[in-house]
Amino acid sequence: MKRPESEERPAGWAKSTEKAWFEKMMKEFVAIVVKSYAMAEMEVRKLRHDPTELVTRAVQPILWLGIFGQAMSRIRAVPTGGFTYLEFLTPGILAQSVVFIAIFYGLSIIWERDMGVLQKFLVTPTPRQALVLGKMISAGIRAVTQAIVVLVVATVLRVRLRISIPVILGVICVAMLGAAFFAGFSMIIASIVKTRERFMGIGQVITMPLFFASNALYPVSIMPEWLRVVAVINPLSYIVEALRSLLVTGDLLRLPLDIGVLALAGLAVTVVSAFMYPKVVV
């Protein structure tokens, strides 16, 4: 830290410190980008070394679409706005599997703390924001692979989806943002509870309500009033809505709102979890 030598500085002092401050912020920003990328790139390498989990993680969406979805389609009890129930359900299941990957991501920082990797990260001159953002992007990368798996499963089940390059890009973007938000959220919880057992407990408690209090399985319109309120503040609903508009309805009116909400929520979560993250060590 430099002491300001204010008395000796001639006129124009304010300007030069402002410039120095700006340069410092720019440097910090570049460091955050470069180092989050370094962290996320390692995640891709890990996936390349051992891609088996991509296969195992395909099982759940197959069950949801293949069994639950098929059975529910027969009943025709859910108002789906002119689409088959499977078409309605696919974006919901896609969103669910993306979120479920991300929401247990906090476990990895507890794991790394127990191992000692996290301590080693913390003693490097890396901005804390980069450490959490790196994790959030990593979760996003896994989520995108999962999204592709679900789309393949849906195609095999002959669900009619609006597949095109822009739609796929949109789906990737939404999956990334959604997973990043929930991974960040999960890291905040991990830094509060600090142990694997407690974290798993909380994870189990929140995942199912999160899923049911969203528009993944049924539209918000058939929910009781109180549940609707929950669904509106539930970020999962925005992921589902965005994916549904891209893949099924093609009505993109609310897409900017959905993406905006997810991006803002992600930003807020980055700031908070960058602050909380080092506390997991103690």
Added chain:
Amino acid sequence: MPEMIKVVDLTKVFGTHKAVDGISFAVEPGEIFGLVGPNGAGKTTTLKMLTTLLAPTSGQALIGGYDIVRQASEVRRLIGYVPQMLSVDGSLTGYENLLLFARLYDVPNDQRNRRIWEVLSLLHLEDAAHSLVKTYSGGMIRRLEIGQAVLHFPKVLFLDEPTVGLDPVARRNVWDHVKGLRDRYSTTILVTTHYMEEAENMCHRLAIMHLGRIAAIGTPEELKRRTNKDGATLEDAFAYFTGATMETGGTLRETARVRRTARRLG
């Protein structure tokens, strides 16, 4: 400023427990300095404070002239840290583990590869560079962990119980490499250990820690001489200065941690 590490009255209190109780010492550049004592003596807590992981309750410490609290990011550029626990990623290769840390430590792009291979050859890990770390032996893992911490040629290297859980051959080997680093880059090294014979052979000076305090500081020879006993060992010196044996201290939790580390590395 001649000292590389300067610690004044450093204290850490957890609740009502004083883990580190007003310790002071200084380490010269290029010195290998050992903190010895049983588990629970406060060695690891001291190391965590000096590496900016834990904020001290009171007192001050300077690394290379930078304050560990107010100038934490400057301190982080100067130091490398090898925690007691396993700190490499088993699902990446040795090379990738080093690559990640080279990036986190801001090693310039054009020097990155050269540095990584230099470290790999220094620690005799070239042949295993592209195998997954899962397949490494305990000694190789420890060497890789040290490698991660020295990619940026730190001025000060902190090692927490570097030989716990290793077999005698691997232990020797780790120490040889630590010495090699010091000779080659004149790195200042602060190491904690509870193996007295290692401390005696490898460290220039030692601080004997007991219940959060430093009982005595000096070269192994000095410490033994001050016991006024012929043929005194470092264990004798420990007993002389603390009035306790090395057996004391160490909670269930710490014992469990040491055992766990030993199992993972073994």
